[in-house]
Amino acid sequence: MPYLRPAEDRELSPYTGWTRAHWERLADRMLDAVRPHATPGQALIHLPGPVSSSGRHSDGLEGYARTFLLAAFRIAGARGAGGTEALAERYAAGLAAGTDPASPERWPRMSECGQAKVEAASIALGLHETRPWIWDRLDDRVRQRVVDWFSEMVGTEVPDNNWVWFRAIVEAFLRSVGGPWKPADLAHTVARTESWYAGGGWYSDGADTPPPFRNYDHYSGWAMHLYPLWYCRISGDSADAAEAGLADRYRARLRDYLTDLQYLVGADGAPLYQGRSLTYRYAAAAPFWAGELFGADALAPGLTRRIGSGMVRHFTDRADPDDSGLLSLGWYRPHPPIRQNYSGPASPYWASKSFAGLLLPADHPAWTEAEQPLPVDLGDFVRTLHAPGWVASGTRADGIVRIANHGADHADRGQVSGAAYDPFYCRWAYSTATGPELGGPGPVPGPDGAVHASTPDLDLPGGGPLDSHVALVDAQGRPTHRRPLERLALDGPAAASRHRARRPQDGSPQQPREPEPWLTTASVLHGAWEVRAVRVDGDPAGAALRIGGWAVAGDRPPVLRTAEGRASVRNQDGLQGLVVALHGPLRAGVRASVGRTSFAEHAAVAYLETPDPARAGGLYVAAIALGREPGEPPELVADGPQGEWRIHWPDGQLDRLPLGANVSPTEFPQE
Template sequence: MTISPITGWTRDDWTTLADRMLLAARRHASPSHARITPPGAPGGYGTDVDGLEGFARTLLLAGFRIAGERGEDPLQLLDWYAQGIATGTDPTSPERWVRPSEHGQAKVEAASIALILDVTRPWLWDALDAGVQERVVAYLAEVVGDQDYPRSNWVWFRIVVEQFLASVGGPWSLDDMEADLATHESFARAGGWYCDGVSRNYDHYAGWALHLYPILWSRMTGAEQLAAPRLPAYAERLDRFLLDAVRLVGADGSPLIQGRSLTYRFAAAAPFWVGALAGSPTLAPGLIRRAASGIVKHFADHGAPDDDGLLTLGWHHPWRPIAQRYSGPGSPYWAAKGMLGLALPADHPVWTDVEQPLPVEQADQLTVAAAPGWAVVGTHADGIVRVHNHGTDHARPGDRTGDSPLYARMAYSTATAPLLDEAGWDAPLDNSVVLLDADGRATHRTGFETLTAGEVDGAAVLASRARAHWIDPDRSVPDHGSGRPGTVLDAALITTVSIVRGAWEVRCVRVDPDGAPGWDRAVALRVGGWPVTGDQHTSVAVDLGGFEDSGTHQARDATPLGGLTSTPWLSAYQMGGWKPDGWRFVGLALNGGAQPPRIETSGSSVTVTWPDLTRTTAPLDFPLPRKDPS
């Protein structure tokens, strides 16, 4: 019996892919190996940073490969990267690395270098000349006491570097470490989730950064004293998070297409390997490998890496708009995090146990992840995982910025991508509820308030209220994935309730002018459905009460999936300014079949009869906020 009856992938497939990627990257190295700059347009931080990224991020993969082979090195990776380290830390070399004191991105890459120097200590660090070791320490020591670290997952870059420095007798600061560890604690949320900073930033960083680094740090040389009292909490959160994470993988291996840095692709497999490394009891070893192999195989089968063995800026294929402005040709190699499992030896159960099916491969799935405000729905028939979103927008409640299509849409899936062209940023359409002015300008919802997120009668019920606003965006602001700031005009309050079961969502919408200064400019309400690229899936928007017009928006090359994307929409009109007139209802589905749900309203509730005749009654009693009497 094969140990991989679902994906067909074994450890040999993983090592073959890793070696192919590493050898391909070598072809784009500088003469002394200190910089690796794959072909492509320079990133927003310049070619010096690009070259450092390429070196440090492929070093991650090389280090995992060597560690899992217990130092065996048929590709001579150790000598090759050792030469690069010697040159990169030489301040007189034209190939020298950008230093942490010179550019913030060097602080990120320094962490990968420090981590692998620790993971491969007997074979790499211990073999470096004393002079090179001194230069490495001097390079890394520039982070000590540096207060210019964003209060986000970046705190781990300093923790990891200072832990390595402490282990080799270099300078380090207990105050730095304690402060950064405390900041990490402030990110912890319900259900084992982490939020990447103070805003509602829920995305893949929860797994490939904020669960990854605590476990890796706890295993670094000398970390035990600081890590031991914290490790039980880290492990408990990881155990709980993995229950949600494994439900977010589609049967075809696709991760959820949501959040920034999607060009890191199969880095989404990292939290599963972290679970194996930590000995988490939550997921069986065979399920961990099924999830991780499925994700990596999904991309390998769709052209990433490409025919030259390189990872480009894109998803399946090159598509520059998926990246942030600062991303360069070396950036995608953070995908190496998703190959952390190679650091586990071939006799580990995660490599020897038989694969087990994903949750969506076993049965339909429905769960509510309270921290990000998501209903996670998997449908066994098509293997798609959908997320309905009333809690995440990469902002804070009350903010007035533009919607980021990566975060603020009302739904995401493993089979669809949000519209990411300029219109997608400026005028929300897919999975949105907006008001339109006479010029067709759409409002944004960022800064909304989450009202509820839970399960009722076999369905998920989520609600949020947005102070819908038009915005003239400032396009000069650096792109880190969040919506654009700008000049704002409030339009009205929009309360939206999503009742979700299987492939269908009943979206209930109420508009209240609430004295907003721009309410009289609103002439239409528009609800957008799922954006479907190609003809493999279907998307419908069905009027269940209150809408007069419908259509389908088509956009070419507007998503990283390529080709033509079609998005259905419904609209209702009130010329001369919007007036309160109660609830309106839409049925939205991705692969929902021919029979839509039906609704009945009664007072402050709505009852949905689903296509299989199951009934769900959900509340619509969400009072407006009280006015300040002043």
């Protein structure tokens, strides 16, 4: 049956047209779509797709738990009425069967399967929000079985990251219903969260390393902000004296975080494509709704809805959910390389978190006030995000937001030369309109249109990353990687970092060549352009230097162009990626691929590479653009007796290149 959307309201919602009715209709469609995949007792939901590392039994629990979160928001938002009565009965039946040890549909216990700890938090949260319509109506024996199943969480070991909050959420619910809980568990969660707070509203998702932390991604919003405030909500009057003031603390941090986060949303609603678990996609809207739900007062209510509706509509407009109403393991379409090993067919349903806004009453200002514009709707901007080490640039003409990344690589203490490269964290740049090329060899059409031999896997030895990357490339074409990086500077539109040029890509042990050269890099952002400078400190041992541009994707092969010191790729929608050599001997090239990005089937990258081995102490500078009408590149000129370099932008703005000092302007004579 085709999905029929409610009528748009462009007066109330001038940017998206969406109203609360659109959210309710979409939630109903998604919940109806998973129903045929449930077991007879409704306790397990086995969706089609590849099995996770935890196994099919765990995946079935995940199917129940993550869709129950969506059902809970829908039921509670309708106050148990509006046709949600049957939904409550369905999930109550699943609780009864899943917690029955004698049932063939019993859930895996937490002592049997670690992933059950994650799913337990969604069930506990959903039960709290639906107390009058599910928990209070359960048979006493079923309630006791639920408590028994949850109780294995008390005192259990959990990974030292956002998982500490899964235990806290479950124990908060247990405490609220007279079940067992352990004060030491809750105190540990609060203490670990404090140790990961990086300031400005940002949390690192766990870190076994001293500040500055490097573990930044969407988990800062959809986990590290969401669960602490929900923990306070569940605890309510049962909270003890040691928890006094927690809600105020977490609310103030969420306020600061959202003030930054609004700058990482594209005008088309796209969230930033960076970090792991991206298959949760519009769960990225959850912290914005949390701002309204928990009174953070960070953004205008109309802006919250503009972001939330824009983000979900961004995906639904691209046929996600699919024709059957299911979410795939991908971004817009199924894309296996996006998966982590813990991802199963129901994993994408953490997207349910984006529906938290349904808990707000229909007359809440977030639903009744007119949509307000995003920062990128209002004009071009460059914003420094200090905690993650990012500089963000948004352009109103195309609505794209880009970041230069000089702070986040998800590397912890002790990761050395063999640490595996991670394309979701280690690129120099990410955006709302592109994603990195991921692994998987495929036929590659060249600039002449002919299909050439397959290239090596992009993220394994023999190939490695190209797009939004900087690497030394040996005679066999093998690039170095970046992890771990070291921050150097973050100042206005500029950021800088350095790293040892490392091999291999797969994390296998090796004897590093000593000394490995350092690559010191800097980015200066302005509009659609990034000036990226690279200095080679040490002997590159015959390797060439390569600077990669953006991976521009399309349903058809992009148009590829090269000229002396310049290359571009352009998709059928007019999105362009350009690279221009500004300093140092750099020749231009392009490389196309198939099936390697989450955005579309075809992609291509423009890049620059030294024709000969890179020079020790050499400075290389490129201008890199992503946009539909990026304009002309800037000029780079030497300025001052210390060899300082300045960037002259076409609009007259001047910026300093932070790596120019003490590098002679005649290092590479310009012919």
